[in-house]
Amino acid sequence: MTLQTAERSFSVSPTARGIWRRGRAIVLVGVIVVIAAVVPVLLPSGSSGGGALLDPGDSSLVGSRALAQVLGAHGVEVQRVDDVATALAAAGPDSQFLITESALLTEQQAARIAAAPADRLIVGDVRHLDVLAGGLTAEIGGTPSRSRSPECALREATLAGDAYMGGSAFTAPAGSTGCYPSGGKPTLVRYVADGRTVTVVGDGQFMTNLRLAEDGNAALAMNLAGAKHRLIWLVPPAQSDETSEPGGSGGSGGSASEPKTIGDLIPQGVGWAVLELVIAVGLVALWRGRRLGPVVAERLPVVVRAAETVEGRGRLYRARRARDRAALALRAATIDRIAPRLGLPRTATPDEIVTAVAARTGEDPEQIRPALFGGAPADDSGLVALAGYLDTLERQVQDS
Amino acid sequence: MALTGRAGLLAALGALVVLFAPRPGLAVLGVVLLLACLIVVDLIFAGGIRPLRFSREGERLVRLGQSVTVGLIVENPGPRRVRGVLRDAWPPSAGAAPRRLGVDVPPGERRRLTVTLTPTRRGDREAVTVTVRSLGPLGLAGRQGTHRVPWSVRVLPPFLSRKHLPAKLARLRELDGQHPALVRGQGTEFDSLREYVVGDDVRSIDWRASARRRDVVVRTWRPERDRRVLIVLDTGRTSAGRVGTAPIPLASEPPEGDRRDRGDAARRPAPGWPRLDWSMDAALLLAALAARAGDRVDFLAYDRAVRAWLSGQARTELLSSLVNVMAPIEAELVEADSPGMVAAVLARAKRRCLVVLLTDLNATAMEEGLLPLLPQLSSRHLVLVAAVADPRVAAMASGRGTAEQVYDAAAAEQLRGERRRITSLLRRHGVEVVDALPEDIASALADAYLALKAAGRL
Known part of the structure; x- marks a missing residue:
């Protein structure tokens, strides 16, 4: 049946074992990279690192759970609030806001808090300080935090003594009290604005679980935060399921009053259907992307x-306007073609050629000589005219 | 493995299910799991590719411009039916069609598929791979595998100048004295005596023989036979330049519709055939003619080394051997080594022969390479240089009207002047020169050969 079947066919597809053998090094490297990336992330979170800064519910080194518990033991009602509406609802003359640098407020929220009838304790590098504490300006650059002495008449500070202060130094408005100075500028300022006591502290580290036991940090924190009966402790809004730990009044009441967004109106199934469509697109991509056999390369000849x-x-002649060379080439070609027709040898002199051409065509020798043996044309139109005249001469010689 | 469009379609339909399901998250999971199960089932029940056995049958030779079919036999020794698509991959210039074939081989049976090759370029074309995608019973997914089924097809030069052969052979017969017009044979070799018939040239009457026979007898002549013709093909860089218009469309040419800029296409015409291919065409006609005329033809292709050498072929097999030897020759992008070429010719041609050198009349290459060495060759052999002229240069030389065209014409005339100078230098060395346009070169070379034969110069 077959004419020539000497050569056997054989499979060149990689076997599963071949794929594994070739790919295992890559897989190994990938696994190492993934482990190297994941392990450092997992390890510190197991110990203490990932705590929430100055959070009354956080027991890590940067949290402030110890302070919150001590305040609670001393009869201060600590409200941990993660949205501004709840905080404003709870605000009253017998309450004090505690705004730390981790509470990410917008300018409008800051303004609403500043307008609320409650004292304000502002700790650390808080955004919109100019709104929350009008008339106060922070020095640019800041100062290092270390143990400093009060050096002022503020009762809360003198009772507490040395404390771990620093962070920002402030230029206080008139009528204010400044303590714990750094280079002459206070890092704790208290003043009264619109009947509300505003206290600004440059650095909140003295309130953390780490620093609370040092120096007079605990006393200072107690004195400042426990000034009013109720402390409204603003924390950033929770991303995950831990809604409100100590003060459970927030949550449902605030969100129910807000208007529904378009996202709430779309049924839940649509998102999942889009996911399903993405999977379908992925499958189609796999279908279209799978090539039927390898790309065939071929060594092509040069074209x-x-x-x-x-x-x-020609382009060089044109670029340099080389009329002399162009004219020379055209003349040489014409002479080469007409000389044999005139019966002239290859060694004929210009005079002989001109005479012969003139005799054959009847043209004026004085016109023929510059055309065949003249100089370069003055411009491009002269060159075109010369080419035309040479053609005419050649035709006349051929026709005669 | 490979998926089909059905898998994507099923997933898209799953999106509708998810949209109206009471628990959309679970529905997504369910659809994905179902799809995965179906795909796995399909993969399990698809016919295996690895055990397939392939073999080929069919032609191994094809002339450029013609088509050839190659049969591919698929044998399925496995337990499951192999149903799906098959791609027999060839290099692009092999012009394999169709690109993919349907295949359906029940277990234990074999099927024959055919692939048609329409090559667009000379040379050897090797089959690359055979890839089969075997779909499962649901048509959602399939197995895919590749086999190597060796086969090669040699694409021979087309010998387009064959059409000139009858006319040239008629001319040859005229020389032979066999023509019905009874023209006196113009050869130089004494053939035979025969009776005078009216119309014979009286100068060819052999008086001595007439006296013996008591009848008027004339001598007949015939052209010399058993002379040697050595065709030397220069495959150096000058033979790579493309001239004329390709009689057979090139694979590298984009289709007409793809050329967006018409003006650009007009200014830059499609590249034609390499000089090498035109030279081969001329060499084939010359070889065919010389073989009929009873001469021995040898063939040498040379650039910096011997690319091909053919000698001592029987007259009946000369042409087929010659095209076979020529087929894989490509122009090398190196300057030809003229001393080496002359040495190779001298080493191979012991007796006087006609050396036909197919090259280009490139002024610099000639002056530095061949011209100083020509006396060595022409003292022992008759040398004929054949070169393919470029019609584009001729068209440029006649350009008039605008300054640009005149500059181009000057450049073209400059080149033609160089060629004329080289030609006259060669003729002064006693070398015959044939310089013709691509379409005429074969015919012109054959005429030059016939003229030499008629003059008895071989």
């Missing part, structure tokens, strides 16, 4: 038109 060198020379 060079032989006339390219001539065209290049």
Whole structure:
């Protein structure tokens, strides 16, 4: 049946074992990279690192659970609030806001808090300080935090003594009290604005679980935060399921009053259907992307038109306006073609050629000589005219 | 493995289910799991590719411009039916069609598929791979595998100048004295005596023989036989330049519709055939003619080394051997080594022969390479240089009207002047020169050969 079947066919697809053998090094490297990336992330979170800064519910080194518990033991009602509406609802003359640098407020929220009838304790590098504490400006650059002495008449500070202060130094408005100075500028300022006591502290580290036991940090924190019966402790809004730990009044009441967004109106199934469509697109991509066999490469011969060198020379002539060379080439070609027709040898002199051409065509020798043996044309139109005249001469010689 | 469009379609339909399901999250999971199960089932029940056995049958030779079919036999020794698509991959210039074939081989049976090759370029074309995608019973997914089924097809030069052969052979017969017009044979070798018939040239009457026979007897002549013709093909860089218009469309040419800029296409015409291919065409006609005329033809292709050498072929097999030897020759992008070429010719041609050198009349290459060495060759052999002229240069030389065209014309005339100078230098060395346009080169070379034969110069 077959004419020539000497050569056997054989499979060149990789076997599963071959794929594993070739790919295992890559897989190994990938696994190492993933482990190297994941392990450092997992390890510190197991110990203490990922705590919430100055959070009354956080027991890590940067949290402030110890302070909140001590305050609670001393009869201060600590409300941990993660949205501004709840905080404003709870605000009253017998309450004090505690705004730390982790509470990310917008400018409008800051303004609403500043307008609320409650004292304000502002700790650390809080955004919109100019709104929350009008008239106060922070020095640019800040100062290092270390143990400092009060050096002022503020009762809360003198009772507490040395404390771990620093962070920002402030230029206080008139009528204010400044303590714990750094380079002459206070890092704790208390003043009264619109009947509300505003206390600004440059650094909140003295309130953390880490620093609370040092120096007079605990006393200072107690004195400042426990000034009013109720402390409204603003924390950033929770991303996950831990809604409100100590003060459970927030949550449902605030969100129910807000208007529904378009996202709430779309049924839940649509999102999942879009996910399903994404999967479908992925499958279609796999279908279209799978090639039926390898791409075939071929060694192709070079494609060079032989006339390219001539065209290049023509462009060079044109670029340099080389009329002399162009005219020379055209004249030489014409003479080469007409000389045999005139019966002239290759060695004929210009005079002989001109005479012979004139005799054959009847043209004026004085016109023929500059055309065949003259100088370069003055311009391009002269060159075109010369080429035309040479053609005419050649035709006349051929026709005669 | 490979998926089909059905898998994507099923997933898209799953989106509708998810949209109206009471628990959309679970529905997504369910649809994905169902799809995965179906795909796995399909993969399990698809016919295996690895055990398939392939073999080929069919032609191994094809002339450029013609088509050839190659049969591919698929044998399925496995337990499951192999149903799906098959791609027999060839290099692009092999012009394999169709690109993909349907295949359906029940277990234990074999099927024959055919692939048609329409090559667009000379040379050897090797089959690359055979890839089969075997779909499962649901048509959602399939197995895919590749086999190597060796086969090669040699694409021979088309010998387009064959059309000139009858006319040239008629001319040859005229020389032979066999023509019905009874023209006196113009050869130089004494053939035979025969009776005078009216119309014979009286100068060819052999008086001595007439006296013996008591009848008027004339001598007949015939052209010399058993002379040697050595065709030398220069495959150096000058033979790579493309001239004329390709009689058979090139694979590298984009289709007409793809050329967006018409003006650009007009200014830059499609590249034609390499000089090498035109030279081969001329060499084939010359070889065919010389073989009929009773001469021995040898063939040498040379650039910096011997690319091909053919000698001592029987007259009946000369042409087929010659095209076979020529087929894989490509122009090398190196300057031809003229001393080496002359040495190779001298080493191979012991007796006087006609050396036909197919090259280009490139002024610099000639002056530095061949011209100083020509006396060595022409003292022992008759040398004929044949070169393919470029019609584009001729068209440029006649350009008039605008300054640009006149500059181009000057450049073209410059080149033609160089060629004329080289030609006259060669003729002064006693070398015959044939310089013709691509379409005429074969015919012109054959005429030059016939003229030499008629003049008895071989």
